[in-house]
Amino acid sequence: MRPPLVLFDLDNTLVDRQGTLASWVAGFVARHGLGEVEYEYVLGLVRERTYPATFEAIRARCDLSAPASELWDTYCRDIAAMVSCPAEVLDGLDELRAAGWRVGVATNGMADIQWAKLRATRIVDHVDGAYVSGEGEVRKPEAGHFALAAQRCGTALSDGGWMVGDNPVNDVGGGRAAGLHTIWIAHGRRPWDPSAPAPDHTVSCARAAVDLLLPGVSRLRGRT
Ligand SMILES: [Mg+2]
Known part of the structure:
Protein backbone atom coordinates (compact mmCIF):
# COMPACT_ATOMS: atom_id res chain seq x y z
CA MET A 1 0.00 0.00 0.00
CA ARG A 2 1.34 3.41 -0.98
CA PRO A 3 1.49 6.34 1.49
CA PRO A 4 -1.75 8.39 1.67
CA LEU A 5 -1.90 11.39 -0.66
CA VAL A 6 -3.13 14.91 -0.03
CA LEU A 7 -3.13 17.57 -2.76
CA PHE A 8 -3.53 21.28 -2.04
CA ASP A 9 -4.70 24.00 -4.36
CA LEU A 10 -2.32 27.01 -4.40
CA ASP A 11 -4.19 30.32 -4.82
CA ASN A 12 -6.41 31.27 -1.90
CA THR A 13 -5.66 27.92 -0.30
CA LEU A 14 -1.92 27.84 0.51
CA VAL A 15 -1.40 31.53 -0.38
CA ASP A 16 -3.64 34.59 -0.21
CA ARG A 17 -3.93 35.51 -3.89
CA GLN A 18 -6.83 37.94 -3.52
CA GLY A 19 -5.19 40.07 -0.83
CA THR A 20 -1.91 40.12 -2.74
CA LEU A 21 -3.67 41.10 -5.96
CA GLY A 35 -7.08 56.39 -11.47
CA GLU A 36 -9.80 54.62 -9.56
CA VAL A 37 -11.71 53.57 -12.69
CA GLU A 38 -8.60 51.82 -14.01
CA TYR A 39 -8.01 50.25 -10.57
CA GLU A 40 -11.41 48.56 -10.72
CA TYR A 41 -10.89 47.58 -14.36
CA VAL A 42 -7.48 45.99 -13.79
CA LEU A 43 -8.60 44.25 -10.59
CA GLY A 44 -11.62 42.87 -12.43
CA LEU A 45 -9.42 41.45 -15.18
CA VAL A 46 -6.81 39.81 -12.97
CA ARG A 47 -9.18 38.65 -10.22
CA GLU A 48 -9.81 35.08 -11.36
CA ARG A 49 -6.76 34.18 -13.41
CA THR A 50 -4.11 36.25 -15.19
CA TYR A 51 -2.43 35.44 -18.50
CA PRO A 52 0.01 37.32 -20.74
CA ALA A 53 -3.00 38.22 -22.93
CA THR A 54 -4.60 39.92 -19.93
CA PHE A 55 -1.94 42.59 -20.25
CA GLU A 56 -2.75 43.17 -23.93
CA ALA A 57 -6.20 44.27 -22.79
CA ILE A 58 -4.86 46.35 -19.89
CA ARG A 59 -2.27 48.01 -22.12
CA ALA A 60 -4.88 48.98 -24.72
CA ARG A 61 -7.48 50.20 -22.25
CA CYS A 62 -5.03 52.15 -20.06
CA ASP A 63 -2.99 53.48 -23.00
CA LEU A 64 0.33 52.14 -21.70
CA SER A 65 3.47 52.24 -23.84
CA ALA A 66 5.24 49.22 -22.30
CA PRO A 67 4.81 45.96 -24.27
CA ALA A 68 2.39 43.43 -22.79
CA SER A 69 5.21 40.88 -22.41
CA GLU A 70 7.15 43.34 -20.24
CA LEU A 71 4.04 44.05 -18.11
CA TRP A 72 3.50 40.29 -17.68
CA ASP A 73 7.13 39.70 -16.64
CA THR A 74 6.90 42.51 -14.11
CA TYR A 75 3.61 41.11 -12.80
CA CYS A 76 5.18 37.65 -12.30
CA ARG A 77 8.16 39.12 -10.47
CA ASP A 78 6.03 41.43 -8.30
CA ILE A 79 3.48 38.81 -7.30
CA ALA A 80 6.16 36.23 -6.49
CA ALA A 81 7.87 38.80 -4.28
CA MET A 82 4.64 39.82 -2.53
CA VAL A 83 2.90 36.51 -1.95
CA SER A 84 3.56 34.40 1.13
CA CYS A 85 2.49 31.15 2.75
CA PRO A 86 1.86 31.33 6.52
CA ALA A 87 4.61 29.66 8.57
CA GLU A 88 2.01 27.54 10.35
CA VAL A 89 0.90 26.16 6.98
CA LEU A 90 4.47 25.38 5.87
CA ASP A 91 4.99 23.66 9.23
CA GLY A 92 1.75 21.77 8.66
CA LEU A 93 2.97 20.45 5.31
CA ASP A 94 6.12 19.19 7.06
CA GLU A 95 4.03 17.61 9.83
CA LEU A 96 1.88 15.79 7.28
CA ARG A 97 4.94 14.40 5.53
CA ALA A 98 6.48 13.40 8.87
CA ALA A 99 3.21 11.58 9.65
CA GLY A 100 3.57 9.54 6.46
CA TRP A 101 1.54 11.54 3.93
CA ARG A 102 2.58 12.30 0.38
CA VAL A 103 1.88 16.03 0.01
CA GLY A 104 1.45 17.85 -3.29
CA VAL A 105 0.12 20.94 -5.03
CA ALA A 106 -2.41 20.87 -7.87
CA THR A 107 -2.94 24.31 -9.36
CA ASN A 108 -4.34 25.90 -12.50
CA GLY A 109 -2.48 28.81 -14.10
CA MET A 110 0.50 29.73 -16.23
CA ALA A 111 3.60 27.71 -15.37
CA ASP A 112 5.92 30.72 -14.96
CA ILE A 113 3.84 32.65 -12.43
CA GLN A 114 2.68 29.59 -10.47
CA TRP A 115 6.18 28.12 -10.19
CA ALA A 116 7.57 31.55 -9.28
CA LYS A 117 5.10 31.65 -6.37
CA LEU A 118 5.84 28.05 -5.34
CA ARG A 119 9.56 28.84 -5.18
CA ALA A 120 9.32 32.32 -3.61
CA THR A 121 7.08 31.07 -0.80
CA ARG A 122 9.31 27.97 -0.40
CA ILE A 123 6.22 25.78 -0.63
CA VAL A 124 8.21 23.73 -3.12
CA ASP A 125 10.61 22.76 -0.31
CA HIS A 126 7.76 21.47 1.86
CA VAL A 127 5.92 19.20 -0.59
CA ASP A 128 6.72 16.03 -2.52
CA GLY A 129 5.64 17.49 -5.86
CA ALA A 130 3.51 20.03 -7.70
CA TYR A 131 1.73 20.21 -11.02
CA VAL A 132 0.68 23.44 -12.79
CA SER A 133 -1.93 23.22 -15.55
CA GLY A 134 0.09 25.55 -17.78
CA GLU A 135 2.77 22.86 -18.09
CA GLY A 136 0.41 20.91 -20.32
CA GLU A 137 -3.16 20.78 -21.55
CA VAL A 138 -4.95 19.37 -18.51
CA ARG A 139 -6.66 21.73 -16.09
CA LYS A 140 -8.67 21.22 -12.94
CA PRO A 141 -11.41 20.01 -12.70
CA GLU A 142 -10.25 17.36 -15.21
CA ALA A 143 -9.24 14.14 -13.45
CA GLY A 144 -6.03 14.00 -15.47
CA HIS A 145 -4.75 17.08 -13.65
CA PHE A 146 -5.00 15.38 -10.25
CA ALA A 147 -3.39 12.24 -11.69
CA LEU A 148 -0.39 14.26 -12.90
CA ALA A 149 -0.07 15.97 -9.51
CA ALA A 150 -0.14 12.57 -7.79
CA GLN A 151 2.52 11.33 -10.20
CA ARG A 152 4.74 14.29 -9.27
CA CYS A 153 4.44 13.09 -5.68
CA GLY A 154 5.61 9.63 -6.66
CA THR A 155 2.18 8.04 -6.22
CA ALA A 156 -1.13 7.51 -8.04
CA LEU A 157 -4.83 8.23 -7.59
CA TRP A 162 -7.59 14.02 -0.42
CA MET A 163 -7.95 17.29 -2.28
CA VAL A 164 -7.96 20.58 -0.35
CA GLY A 165 -9.03 23.81 -2.04
CA ASP A 166 -11.23 26.90 -2.12
CA ASN A 167 -12.87 26.40 -5.51
CA PRO A 168 -16.14 24.42 -5.38
CA VAL A 169 -15.95 23.34 -9.03
CA ASN A 170 -12.23 22.88 -9.67
CA ASP A 171 -11.11 21.59 -6.28
CA VAL A 172 -14.13 19.95 -4.66
CA GLY A 173 -16.06 18.82 -7.75
CA GLY A 174 -12.90 17.90 -9.64
CA GLY A 175 -11.29 16.18 -6.68
CA ARG A 176 -14.42 14.19 -5.99
CA ALA A 177 -14.72 13.12 -9.64
CA ALA A 178 -11.07 12.00 -9.53
CA GLY A 179 -11.91 9.70 -6.62
CA LEU A 180 -10.51 11.89 -3.85
CA HIS A 181 -12.07 12.94 -0.57
CA THR A 182 -12.37 16.70 -0.40
CA ILE A 183 -11.90 19.54 2.05
CA TRP A 184 -13.33 22.91 1.08
CA ILE A 185 -11.60 26.07 2.30
CA ALA A 186 -14.56 28.39 2.79
CA HIS A 187 -12.59 31.26 4.37
CA GLY A 188 -15.51 31.56 6.78
CA ARG A 189 -17.59 33.72 4.51
CA ARG A 190 -19.43 31.72 1.86
CA PRO A 191 -22.22 29.13 2.04
CA TRP A 192 -21.91 25.93 0.03
CA ASP A 193 -24.19 25.72 -3.02
CA PRO A 194 -26.71 23.05 -1.93
CA SER A 195 -27.24 21.91 -5.53
CA ALA A 196 -23.64 20.61 -5.75
CA PRO A 197 -22.37 17.44 -4.00
CA ALA A 198 -20.97 18.56 -0.66
CA PRO A 199 -17.30 18.30 0.31
CA ASP A 200 -16.38 15.78 3.02
CA HIS A 201 -15.31 18.64 5.27
CA THR A 202 -15.46 22.43 5.29
CA VAL A 203 -12.79 24.41 7.13
CA SER A 204 -11.77 28.06 7.34
CA ASP A 211 -5.10 19.67 11.57
CA LEU A 212 -8.08 17.67 10.35
CA LEU A 213 -5.86 15.27 8.41
CA LEU A 214 -3.11 14.87 10.99
CA PRO A 215 -4.82 12.96 13.80
CA GLY A 216 -5.21 9.59 12.14
CA VAL A 217 -4.13 8.44 8.72
CA SER A 218 -5.79 5.06 9.13
CA ARG A 219 -9.08 6.56 10.34
CA LEU A 220 -9.31 8.94 7.38
CA ARG A 221 -8.29 6.25 4.94
CA GLY A 222 -11.24 4.20 6.06
CA ARG A 223 -13.76 6.91 5.21
CA THR A 224 -16.21 6.23 2.41
MG1 LIG B 1 -7.85 28.49 -5.40
Missing part, protein backbone atom coordinates in the same frame (compact mmCIF):
# COMPACT_ATOMS: atom_id res chain seq x y z
CA ALA A 22 -5.46 44.07 -4.44
CA SER A 23 -2.13 45.43 -3.16
CA TRP A 24 -0.44 44.75 -6.48
CA VAL A 25 -3.16 46.51 -8.51
CA ALA A 26 -2.94 49.54 -6.20
CA GLY A 27 0.81 49.72 -6.85
CA PHE A 28 0.39 49.17 -10.60
CA VAL A 29 -2.17 51.96 -10.89
CA ALA A 30 0.04 54.35 -8.89
CA ARG A 31 3.16 53.51 -10.96
CA HIS A 32 1.37 54.20 -14.23
CA GLY A 33 -0.45 57.34 -13.04
CA LEU A 34 -3.89 55.74 -13.44
CA SER A 158 -5.70 4.55 -7.52
CA ASP A 159 -5.29 4.44 -3.73
CA GLY A 160 -7.51 7.50 -3.26
CA GLY A 161 -6.49 10.49 -1.20
CA CYS A 205 -8.12 27.85 6.25
CA ALA A 206 -5.34 25.51 5.08
CA ARG A 207 -3.95 25.02 8.59
CA ALA A 208 -7.36 23.79 9.75
CA ALA A 209 -7.34 21.26 6.89
CA VAL A 210 -3.90 20.05 7.98
Whole structure:
Protein backbone atom coordinates (compact mmCIF):
# COMPACT_ATOMS: atom_id res chain seq x y z
CA MET A 1 0.00 0.00 0.00
CA ARG A 2 1.34 3.41 -0.98
CA PRO A 3 1.49 6.34 1.49
CA PRO A 4 -1.75 8.39 1.67
CA LEU A 5 -1.90 11.39 -0.66
CA VAL A 6 -3.13 14.91 -0.03
CA LEU A 7 -3.13 17.57 -2.76
CA PHE A 8 -3.53 21.28 -2.04
CA ASP A 9 -4.70 24.00 -4.36
CA LEU A 10 -2.32 27.01 -4.40
CA ASP A 11 -4.19 30.32 -4.82
CA ASN A 12 -6.41 31.27 -1.90
CA THR A 13 -5.66 27.92 -0.30
CA LEU A 14 -1.92 27.84 0.51
CA VAL A 15 -1.40 31.53 -0.38
CA ASP A 16 -3.64 34.59 -0.21
CA ARG A 17 -3.93 35.51 -3.89
CA GLN A 18 -6.83 37.94 -3.52
CA GLY A 19 -5.19 40.07 -0.83
CA THR A 20 -1.91 40.12 -2.74
CA LEU A 21 -3.67 41.10 -5.96
CA ALA A 22 -5.46 44.07 -4.44
CA SER A 23 -2.13 45.43 -3.16
CA TRP A 24 -0.44 44.75 -6.48
CA VAL A 25 -3.16 46.51 -8.51
CA ALA A 26 -2.94 49.54 -6.20
CA GLY A 27 0.81 49.72 -6.85
CA PHE A 28 0.39 49.17 -10.60
CA VAL A 29 -2.17 51.96 -10.89
CA ALA A 30 0.04 54.35 -8.89
CA ARG A 31 3.16 53.51 -10.96
CA HIS A 32 1.37 54.20 -14.23
CA GLY A 33 -0.45 57.34 -13.04
CA LEU A 34 -3.89 55.74 -13.44
CA GLY A 35 -7.08 56.39 -11.47
CA GLU A 36 -9.80 54.62 -9.56
CA VAL A 37 -11.71 53.57 -12.69
CA GLU A 38 -8.60 51.82 -14.01
CA TYR A 39 -8.01 50.25 -10.57
CA GLU A 40 -11.41 48.56 -10.72
CA TYR A 41 -10.89 47.58 -14.36
CA VAL A 42 -7.48 45.99 -13.79
CA LEU A 43 -8.60 44.25 -10.59
CA GLY A 44 -11.62 42.87 -12.43
CA LEU A 45 -9.42 41.45 -15.18
CA VAL A 46 -6.81 39.81 -12.97
CA ARG A 47 -9.18 38.65 -10.22
CA GLU A 48 -9.81 35.08 -11.36
CA ARG A 49 -6.76 34.18 -13.41
CA THR A 50 -4.11 36.25 -15.19
CA TYR A 51 -2.43 35.44 -18.50
CA PRO A 52 0.01 37.32 -20.74
CA ALA A 53 -3.00 38.22 -22.93
CA THR A 54 -4.60 39.92 -19.93
CA PHE A 55 -1.94 42.59 -20.25
CA GLU A 56 -2.75 43.17 -23.93
CA ALA A 57 -6.20 44.27 -22.79
CA ILE A 58 -4.86 46.35 -19.89
CA ARG A 59 -2.27 48.01 -22.12
CA ALA A 60 -4.88 48.98 -24.72
CA ARG A 61 -7.48 50.20 -22.25
CA CYS A 62 -5.03 52.15 -20.06
CA ASP A 63 -2.99 53.48 -23.00
CA LEU A 64 0.33 52.14 -21.70
CA SER A 65 3.47 52.24 -23.84
CA ALA A 66 5.24 49.22 -22.30
CA PRO A 67 4.81 45.96 -24.27
CA ALA A 68 2.39 43.43 -22.79
CA SER A 69 5.21 40.88 -22.41
CA GLU A 70 7.15 43.34 -20.24
CA LEU A 71 4.04 44.05 -18.11
CA TRP A 72 3.50 40.29 -17.68
CA ASP A 73 7.13 39.70 -16.64
CA THR A 74 6.90 42.51 -14.11
CA TYR A 75 3.61 41.11 -12.80
CA CYS A 76 5.18 37.65 -12.30
CA ARG A 77 8.16 39.12 -10.47
CA ASP A 78 6.03 41.43 -8.30
CA ILE A 79 3.48 38.81 -7.30
CA ALA A 80 6.16 36.23 -6.49
CA ALA A 81 7.87 38.80 -4.28
CA MET A 82 4.64 39.82 -2.53
CA VAL A 83 2.90 36.51 -1.95
CA SER A 84 3.56 34.40 1.13
CA CYS A 85 2.49 31.15 2.75
CA PRO A 86 1.86 31.33 6.52
CA ALA A 87 4.61 29.66 8.57
CA GLU A 88 2.01 27.54 10.35
CA VAL A 89 0.90 26.16 6.98
CA LEU A 90 4.47 25.38 5.87
CA ASP A 91 4.99 23.66 9.23
CA GLY A 92 1.75 21.77 8.66
CA LEU A 93 2.97 20.45 5.31
CA ASP A 94 6.12 19.19 7.06
CA GLU A 95 4.03 17.61 9.83
CA LEU A 96 1.88 15.79 7.28
CA ARG A 97 4.94 14.40 5.53
CA ALA A 98 6.48 13.40 8.87
CA ALA A 99 3.21 11.58 9.65
CA GLY A 100 3.57 9.54 6.46
CA TRP A 101 1.54 11.54 3.93
CA ARG A 102 2.58 12.30 0.38
CA VAL A 103 1.88 16.03 0.01
CA GLY A 104 1.45 17.85 -3.29
CA VAL A 105 0.12 20.94 -5.03
CA ALA A 106 -2.41 20.87 -7.87
CA THR A 107 -2.94 24.31 -9.36
CA ASN A 108 -4.34 25.90 -12.50
CA GLY A 109 -2.48 28.81 -14.10
CA MET A 110 0.50 29.73 -16.23
CA ALA A 111 3.60 27.71 -15.37
CA ASP A 112 5.92 30.72 -14.96
CA ILE A 113 3.84 32.65 -12.43
CA GLN A 114 2.68 29.59 -10.47
CA TRP A 115 6.18 28.12 -10.19
CA ALA A 116 7.57 31.55 -9.28
CA LYS A 117 5.10 31.65 -6.37
CA LEU A 118 5.84 28.05 -5.34
CA ARG A 119 9.56 28.84 -5.18
CA ALA A 120 9.32 32.32 -3.61
CA THR A 121 7.08 31.07 -0.80
CA ARG A 122 9.31 27.97 -0.40
CA ILE A 123 6.22 25.78 -0.63
CA VAL A 124 8.21 23.73 -3.12
CA ASP A 125 10.61 22.76 -0.31
CA HIS A 126 7.76 21.47 1.86
CA VAL A 127 5.92 19.20 -0.59
CA ASP A 128 6.72 16.03 -2.52
CA GLY A 129 5.64 17.49 -5.86
CA ALA A 130 3.51 20.03 -7.70
CA TYR A 131 1.73 20.21 -11.02
CA VAL A 132 0.68 23.44 -12.79
CA SER A 133 -1.93 23.22 -15.55
CA GLY A 134 0.09 25.55 -17.78
CA GLU A 135 2.77 22.86 -18.09
CA GLY A 136 0.41 20.91 -20.32
CA GLU A 137 -3.16 20.78 -21.55
CA VAL A 138 -4.95 19.37 -18.51
CA ARG A 139 -6.66 21.73 -16.09
CA LYS A 140 -8.67 21.22 -12.94
CA PRO A 141 -11.41 20.01 -12.70
CA GLU A 142 -10.25 17.36 -15.21
CA ALA A 143 -9.24 14.14 -13.45
CA GLY A 144 -6.03 14.00 -15.47
CA HIS A 145 -4.75 17.08 -13.65
CA PHE A 146 -5.00 15.38 -10.25
CA ALA A 147 -3.39 12.24 -11.69
CA LEU A 148 -0.39 14.26 -12.90
CA ALA A 149 -0.07 15.97 -9.51
CA ALA A 150 -0.14 12.57 -7.79
CA GLN A 151 2.52 11.33 -10.20
CA ARG A 152 4.74 14.29 -9.27
CA CYS A 153 4.44 13.09 -5.68
CA GLY A 154 5.61 9.63 -6.66
CA THR A 155 2.18 8.04 -6.22
CA ALA A 156 -1.13 7.51 -8.04
CA LEU A 157 -4.83 8.23 -7.59
CA SER A 158 -5.70 4.55 -7.52
CA ASP A 159 -5.29 4.44 -3.73
CA GLY A 160 -7.51 7.50 -3.26
CA GLY A 161 -6.49 10.49 -1.20
CA TRP A 162 -7.59 14.02 -0.42
CA MET A 163 -7.95 17.29 -2.28
CA VAL A 164 -7.96 20.58 -0.35
CA GLY A 165 -9.03 23.81 -2.04
CA ASP A 166 -11.23 26.90 -2.12
CA ASN A 167 -12.87 26.40 -5.51
CA PRO A 168 -16.14 24.42 -5.38
CA VAL A 169 -15.95 23.34 -9.03
CA ASN A 170 -12.23 22.88 -9.67
CA ASP A 171 -11.11 21.59 -6.28
CA VAL A 172 -14.13 19.95 -4.66
CA GLY A 173 -16.06 18.82 -7.75
CA GLY A 174 -12.90 17.90 -9.64
CA GLY A 175 -11.29 16.18 -6.68
CA ARG A 176 -14.42 14.19 -5.99
CA ALA A 177 -14.72 13.12 -9.64
CA ALA A 178 -11.07 12.00 -9.53
CA GLY A 179 -11.91 9.70 -6.62
CA LEU A 180 -10.51 11.89 -3.85
CA HIS A 181 -12.07 12.94 -0.57
CA THR A 182 -12.37 16.70 -0.40
CA ILE A 183 -11.90 19.54 2.05
CA TRP A 184 -13.33 22.91 1.08
CA ILE A 185 -11.60 26.07 2.30
CA ALA A 186 -14.56 28.39 2.79
CA HIS A 187 -12.59 31.26 4.37
CA GLY A 188 -15.51 31.56 6.78
CA ARG A 189 -17.59 33.72 4.51
CA ARG A 190 -19.43 31.72 1.86
CA PRO A 191 -22.22 29.13 2.04
CA TRP A 192 -21.91 25.93 0.03
CA ASP A 193 -24.19 25.72 -3.02
CA PRO A 194 -26.71 23.05 -1.93
CA SER A 195 -27.24 21.91 -5.53
CA ALA A 196 -23.64 20.61 -5.75
CA PRO A 197 -22.37 17.44 -4.00
CA ALA A 198 -20.97 18.56 -0.66
CA PRO A 199 -17.30 18.30 0.31
CA ASP A 200 -16.38 15.78 3.02
CA HIS A 201 -15.31 18.64 5.27
CA THR A 202 -15.46 22.43 5.29
CA VAL A 203 -12.79 24.41 7.13
CA SER A 204 -11.77 28.06 7.34
CA CYS A 205 -8.12 27.85 6.25
CA ALA A 206 -5.34 25.51 5.08
CA ARG A 207 -3.95 25.02 8.59
CA ALA A 208 -7.36 23.79 9.75
CA ALA A 209 -7.34 21.26 6.89
CA VAL A 210 -3.90 20.05 7.98
CA ASP A 211 -5.10 19.67 11.57
CA LEU A 212 -8.08 17.67 10.35
CA LEU A 213 -5.86 15.27 8.41
CA LEU A 214 -3.11 14.87 10.99
CA PRO A 215 -4.82 12.96 13.80
CA GLY A 216 -5.21 9.59 12.14
CA VAL A 217 -4.13 8.44 8.72
CA SER A 218 -5.79 5.06 9.13
CA ARG A 219 -9.08 6.56 10.34
CA LEU A 220 -9.31 8.94 7.38
CA ARG A 221 -8.29 6.25 4.94
CA GLY A 222 -11.24 4.20 6.06
CA ARG A 223 -13.76 6.91 5.21
CA THR A 224 -16.21 6.23 2.41
MG1 LIG B 1 -7.85 28.49 -5.40
